[in-house]
Amino acid sequence: MEEKDRKIKVLFKIGFLYHKTAFEPLIKIFEKDNQYDVYLSCKEEKAKFLGIFLRSLEGQILKRFNDEGHQVTTSERGFDVVFAGDTVTNHKELGKTVLCFVNHGSGIKNIMYRNLMSDRKTKYNIFVEGPYREKKLKEKKCLGVSKVYTVGMPKLDPLFKSKRFNRKDILSSLHLDCNKKTVLYAPTYKPTSILDLKDTLFEYTGDYNLIIKLHPYSWYGRYAPHSHHKIFEQRVVRYNHAAIVPKDEHSILPYLFVSDTMITEASSTMFEFLATGKTGIIYNLDYERLKHSDGTPLLDEDNRCFMADAFVHFSEPDKVGTAIAEALSSNPNREKQKDEM
Template identity: 30%
Template sequence: MFVYFDVQHIYYLPQYIPVIEKLSNRGHQCALVFYRSQEKQFIDICETFAVEHSIKAIWLEDKSNTLDFYQGVECDWVVFGNAFLDVDKLNNKSVLMQHGIGPKSCYYDVSNTTTTVRFVEGEHRLKRLKNLYPNGNFVDSGYAKLDPIINNSVEKVDLAGLGLDKNKPTLLYAPTFYPSSIECMSDDFPECFPDYNIIIKPHFFSLSKPRYKKQKSKIMRWQKYNNVYLTNESEFNLTPFLAVADIMLSDASSAIFEFAALDKPVVWCDFYKLRWNYRGIFSYRFKARLDEDINYFHKICQRAEQFSDVVSAVQLCASESEEFRFNRKKIIEQLAGKIDGNCADRIVNYLESYE
């Protein structure tokens, strides 16, 4: 088989990588399709990634070229990490592997466009998608992004090499860009956790998009603390940091489900800096952006309604009951599917056997 992986954004790659590796190991050919309509530093990172992993890279100028390109090539499958509005015009079989499993409504909305198959995570999501789109083809494969952690093949993080103390527990703060908790966090946030290493892994947009410059300013302030490591742009893959961290702090992010799927404690920072057109009489826009799945956060996380609650929430993480952990595991099975390290195998098996 020949399979193209469409990479609109670099953060699609962690979901693709385990599947690409399985395909390659079985003798299939893969190619990555990148876009030059992004910041130069991300173009450089994508080029380096393709070279280091010996994967063919194809570059399009922007998304206006996507349809013409895929209509003009011969392949068995095209894999997308987000909705592609012209998917019904393709001559090739198509796959949707949504790049996140978070609580935003776009997780379900992207199936407005019908791919040949969409791989999903867990019975809960499978059932909802089938009800919403009865003509769609949905397969519960589990979340391939987590396979390397379960299989212990994920890149190892050397805490000492990051300037951190390997004898301290590690907090991972992994906020999304919108709606985000970053601007509501204290300027001296790292001072509240002197006995912890803190790894800050923000979304790319928080550091690269001008509209989020206030987020970047706060993040750069935190970086000055001795117990903090701020990931750089080339460290786009969250999974090595999920593996090394003991506790996660996050907000309306897919990362919460991902970390909880590893049976690790999470603090849900349920406080956000909202744009003026998402507040007051416009609050319906905020509610529309988030899906009802965010209600599961109450059952799998320690909730902080404001920054002043974060310290006590972290303390609660250290004393989670067996009952809480058991219930979290059952919920995660519904929301992330099987966490067995074989998700990519199930995906590749399906692609190989499809007729």
């Protein structure tokens, strides 16, 4: 085959299964284009076995991708272009390639900047959601030889470019009331509000539907304890108005679509919910006490004041009901702030 007829080999290095949602619109575009030969890999996903041993899930995940109609690979070398949802630890093993970084979820944590700072000699083409992220990357002086491009958030394309979501169908699948307003609770795994809100969240949402969408790490016991999901599995059976999204459902998009407001503390979902135009709620954390093991801040922004004029904030767990009511009320000044952000 002549070089000019050779297809461009593209790898979507999924890393962890939940990263795939961020790539799906891109995967669809590239797979439809005959210029490209597209493959998916997933090497990092592991789960604890017997509470001690880490077991690779690569084989079963690649089978799942293959069943969905994708080409899969266990080798990540020899591709012209590699898309990653996080910084990579094996960039030399990838060989000579164009390395594209589309973050799986850009929030207010420091982790992305820390990872890039320690890998400044690797050239990434970093695609970000907007001027805020581009400014942050430059302020942190963590780019090294990498380049930044503002392109929006491909992950959210299905919310605005398709009619794939149906409110009644989604709520009915969770056995929830289609006539009620819906509250989405989407905490991150660290730092988390789970222990603070585990009881009042149910007590003060009886007039609404409550959907709980946990971070995948809160299910697998690797970076967060299994108690995270057990807390809610034990409680949803006692409250008819509440449902927990199953652990194998990684996409948050259907629940962003059906929810009238969303509660989080430091999850990247706050940016995604902002894009919907609806008002979210942020549970305030003790910013000064949240540190990495080396003493650097866990969060890049103080969540007590971040988006303060656009989203509702609260600090006391028993004020969650008041926060929900406020988020669902009309506030012209808040609408203006959301539009500006």
